Amino acid sequence: MSISRRPSRSDVLLAATPAIVAITGWFGGRDPFEAPKLAVTSVLVAVLIGAAVLRSGRRGTVAWAGSPWSAAVGLFLFVAGVAVLTADNSLAAFFGVPSRQIGWLLYASAGGVGLLAAASSDGVSLARLFRRAMLIVLVVVGVYGVLQLLGADPFPVSSSVSGVFVTLSNPNFAGAWGGALLGLAGLTSIDSSLPRWERGMAVAGVLASAVLVVGAASVVGVVAAGVSAAVAVVVWLLGRTGSLRRVGLPVVGGLVGVAAVLGGLGTFQMGPLARLGEATGVVLRRFYWDAALSMAGDQPLTGVGFDRFVRFYRSYRSPAAADQVEVTIETDAAHSVPLHLLSGGGVPLLLVWLVLVAVGAWAAVRAVRAAERGGRMLVGGVASVWAAVTVQSLASFDVAALLVLSFVCAGILAGLAWPDATKSMALPGSTVDTVVRKKRTTTTTRPPAWAVPLAWTLAGLLVAGALLVGTKPFRAELAANTGQEALAAGRTDVVQQAWSQAGSIAPWEVDYPYREGLGLLQLGALEEGVEAFGRALGIQSDHVASLVSRARALDALQRRDEAREDYLTALEHEPQHLDLKVEVALYVADSDRSLAEELLAEVEARNPDHEQIEILRERLALTPGD
Structure with a gap:
């Protein structure tokens, strides 16, 4: 061989x-x-x-x-x-x-x-x-x-x-x-x-x-x-x-x-x-x-x-x-x-x-x-x-x-x-010459004049397209990395700029505005973080991570009605998560006791030993025997 x-x-x-x-x-x-x-x-x-x-x-x-x-x-x-x-x-x-x-x-x-x-x-x-x-x-x-x-x-x-x-x-x-x-x-x-x-x-x-x-x-x-x-x-x-x-x-x-x-x-x-x-x-x-x-x-x-x-x-x-x-x-x-x-x-x-x-x-x-x-x-x-x-x-x-x-x-x-x-085929306009010598047939194909220039054009377009399209995720990640570095340095303005750039490169991706929001919350820029989560939800309205994170930020800003709406929307799209049920119950305990009790009952039915269940009971002034 x-x-x-x-x-x-x-x-x-x-x-x-x-x-x-x-x-x-x-x-x-x-x-x-x-x-x-x-x-x-x-x-x-x-x-x-x-x-x-x-x-x-x-x-x-x-x-x-x-x-x-x-x-x-x-x-x-x-x-x-x-x-x-x-x-x-x-x-x-x-x-x-x-x-x-x-x-x-x-x-x-x-x-x-x-x-x-x-x-x-x-x-x-x-x-x-x-x-x-x-x-x-x-x-x-x-x-x-x-x-x-x-x-x-x-x-x-x-x-x-x-x-x-x-x-x-x-x-x-x-x-x-x-x-x-x-x-x-x-x-x-x-x-x-x-x-x-x-x-x-x-x-x-x-x-x-x-x-x-x-x-x-x-x-x-x-x-x-x-x-x-x-x-x-x-x-x-x-x-x-x-x-x-x-x-x-x-x-x-x-x-x-x-x-x-x-x-x-x-x-x-x-x-x-x-x-x-x-x-x-x-x-x-x-x-x-x-x-x-x-x-x-x-x-x-x-x-x-x-x-x-x-x-x-x-x-x-x-x-x-x-x-x-x-x-x-x-x-x-x-x-x-x-x-x-x-x-x-x-x-x-x-x-x-x-x-x-x-x-x-x-x-x-x-x-x-x-x-x-x-x-x-x-x-x-x-x-x-x-x-x-x-x-x-x-x-x-x-x-x-x-x-x-x-x-x-x-x-x-x-x-x-x-x-x-x-399989193979001759390009239109090609000249095919066949020569027979001592029982051996040789075929030679000469391309038309337009073939080579067109080939160079197509090859260039292919590579340019790959550089433009195929590298989009990489370029977005590079911008996101700049945002991560700015976060470590405490640069709020650069965090926003870098993550926004990542989002502009990949506008279909919910992860970039969401991560931007998390970074801004970490730096204490609550209002800016709420705006970033809003952009994420504009891409995917049921993005639970953004809903929960924005609800927490709104709560810190004392915008309780808006936070409550986000919590309830998150619960609607994430009906199974016990930790979320407890978090929402604790949040609405003072304003919607019936909902809080309903959520408590669901948590007790699935996991009576949940680590936060006693906190919720105390908040509702209940005892384990009630």
């Missing part, structure tokens, strides 16, 4: 894209992780598509991948686009929630990179470049993880998530990303056909993967590592003969099946791994999953809008889920890719996602089976990464580093599985 040609710069950039996205970060930002990753992904795919357009202009032909996987990607993005258009806030669905950025733009950017990988003229060369890029970055991130575990963090960031491997956003993503690469590193380390430096890098990669999984202490990291290792072992066994293969494959399959059953039962507090289901993260996930199913049950055909889980979770969560977090905290994802898609786009979007996954698995099997003996380790390594990311996504969600990794791996596998699926 020799490389048939020297890789182009586009090939190198395409293969390295998942590695570039993984290490992209803005080490001083309010949210230094996902916004810059989205920006880089969007720009990279625009550059790569632009380069492809230029090649088409120069050659006079247009080529595209016509494999089943490519068709599945197109169908998925189309149905997801419909979910964006039917969302309550289409721009928010397009760009995604600030802390996650998992809107349609990220899926389209990652899908575009995957389609380019599937259309590569030399899938083996692309796979080799990908393997080298990912091993190098895996070692770099692993070294960074060791430094963090030792307490030496070269790039400390201010984030609500502490103790993370900084380039990968939080421990779950770090563990999943590192674990997914375990099989690729392991197969490379035992591939005797490779040079020593690459095998040595792979051994270091295995250690780095272990550091990320163990250091992150994440269940999804363990799952990703287990799946990746299992696929790698299967690929290795396929190259063996005799009883080792005959006995080994069923044993691995049985162990994987048992682990899947026990893990699934444990997630729901059943079986010998029942303690797994008692972990806080798993308990919260069950709440999210239940709400996602309820959303889909109410709107099975359209869902609530792509990546709009954050907007509707309060309305669908159970009373027990409401009591787990403070009333102003928002939950922005279902923490399960299929359920997140089901809630956002209904049954149609879930079905096309399942088709996409099924075709990806089909491509992996075909590619591994079609690989020559010497290349099976390479193809199997790519398949192990894709399988691991896909399986861990059942209890996680798609952020840039994982989604791009998944799509590029699937695209490489699709290109190897259907090498003859690339």
Whole structure:
């Protein structure tokens, strides 16, 4: 399996894209992780598509991948686009929630990179470049993880998530990303056909993967590592003969099946791994999953809008889920890719996602089976990464580093599985010359005069569009970060200016005026804070966090009637939260005793040991026996 040609710069950039996205970060930002990753992904795919357009202009032909996987990607993005258009806030669905950025733009950017990988003229060369890029970055991130575990963090960031491997956003993503690469590193380390430096890098990669999984202490990291290792072992066994293969494959399959059953039962507090289901993260996930199913049950055909889980979770969560977090905290994802898609786009979007996954698995099997003996380790390594990311996504969600990794791996596998699926056509006006020499036919295509100028124009527009649109969330976050720094310095005027700038860049996003209001309250600028919350409510009238925060500010300003109205509106949109019920009851105890008593009865019925219930009873001059 020799490389048939020297890789182009586009090939190198395409293969390295998942590695570039993984290490992209803005080490001083309010949210230094996902916004810059989205920006880089969007720009990279625009550059790569632009380069492809230029090649088409120069050659006079247009080529595209016509494999089943490519068709599945197109169908998925189309149905997801419909979910964006039917969302309550289409721009928010397009760009995604600030802390996650998992809107349609990220899926389209990652899908575009995957389609380019599937259309590569030399899938083996692309796979080799990908393997080298990912091993190098895996070692770099692993070294960074060791430094963090030792307490030496070269790039400390201010984030609500502490103790993370900084380039990968939080421990779950770090563990999943590192674990997914375990099989690729392991197969490379035992591939005797490779040079020593690459095998040595792979051994270091295995250690780095272990550091990320163990250091992150994440269940999804363990799952990703287990799946990746299992696929790698299967690929290795396929190259063996005799009883080792005959006995080994069923044993691995049985162990994987048992682990899947026990893990699934444990997630729901059943079986010998029942303690797994008692972990806080798993308990919260069950709440999210239940709400996602309820959303889909109410709107099975359209869902609530792509990546709009954050907007509707309060309305669908159970009373027990409401009591787990403070009333102003928002939950922005279902923490399960299929359920997140089901809630956002209904049954149609879930079905096309399942088709996409099924075709990806089909491509992996075909590619591994079609690989020559010497290349099976390479193809199997790519398949192990894709399988691991896909399986861990059942209890996680798609952020840039994982989604791009998944799509590029699937695209490489699709290109190897259907090498003859690339279609091409001559541009209108091209001159096609065919020459037959000694039973060999050579075709030369000369492009029309307008092809190259048009190609440069289209490529420029693509890159300019990516810079304008794809970087919007990042630019908004940079402005928000300036506001955070001004808040620490006590600069009220700069806080307002910076957060207002963030809001002007992303006027669809309720988070920016809300955060501005919180900052102003912290600085004692109550009137200005009330105005900021008003702008947030102008974007989303039922934003409970803004309603509650504004009510507290209005109370401090002695504007009690307005505060009462905000409290009651918040309670209307958040009917389950006991802490909010108590807060509202205490507020109206003097002015609306009947409502306060009604709220007290609801709190007593659900949680008679609530920590504030005695305070409320005393306020109403009641005794526990009344």
